[in-house]
Amino acid sequence: MELPRVSVFRKEHFNAAHRLYNTNWSDEKNQEVFGLCNNPNFHGHNYELIVQITGTINPETGYVIDMKEVSQLVQKEIIQKFDHKNLNLDVPEFANLNPTAENIALVIYQKMRAVLATNFDLKIRLYETERNFVEFPAH
Numbered sequence: 001m002e003l004p005r006v007s008v009f010r011k012e013h014f015n016a017a018h019r020l021y022n023t024n025w026s027d028e029k030n031q032e033v034f035g036l037c038n039n040p041n042f043h044g045h046n047y048e049l050i051v052q053i054t055g056t057i058n059p060e061t062g063y064v065i066d067m068k069e070v071s072q073l074v075q076k077e078i079i080q081k082f083d084h085k086n087l088n089l090d091v092p093e094f095a096n097l098n099p100t101a102e103n104i105a106l107v108i109y110q111k112m113r114a115v116l117a118t119n120f121d122l123k124i125r126l127y128e129t130e131r132n133f134v135e136f137p138a139h
């Protein structure tokens, strides 16, 4: 019989600045498409991050994975690298990648996937504002 799979969720947050800009476009086109988000002096968000990990329950611990371990991984791999940073200037992954919510979620997924055991499934939900959020992978 297949063991039931359960999802555990860990919420974290970070503050970061960014500017949405496509280097292949003129300033006018960037302004037209990205508007206020294209401010050359950057602007900031309070990002809320939800990391979802799915797996089977370990019969000895009753855990899918220890939340403490998840928290430490997210802190080390994401929060310490993104919190109070300028994503465009301080985070190498965004040197040539527009730091939209979609791309930030994708980068977070890749960083977490690289350190998470392969027996777990991973999903990232990222709130850029209270009303705007993205998920990767998509359903």
Ligand SMILES: Nc1nc2c(c(=O)[nH]1)N=C([C@H](O)[C@H](O)COP(=O)(O)OP(=O)(O)OP(=O)(O)O)CN2
Residues within 6 Å of the ligand: 020, 037, 099, 100, 101, 102, 128, 129, 130, 131, 132
């Ligand atoms: N598909 C995406 N669309 C937008 C993104 C994004 O990352 N992906 N980002 C932005 C801006 O960076 C920013 O998130 C928008 O901020 P703001 O307009 O303040 O956010 P709200 O929509 O929540 O504010 P309202 O008060 O509801 O206007 C834009 N688009």
Ligand SMILES: [Zn+2]
Residues within 6 Å of the ligand: 018, 037, 043, 044, 045
């Ligand atoms: Zn923004």
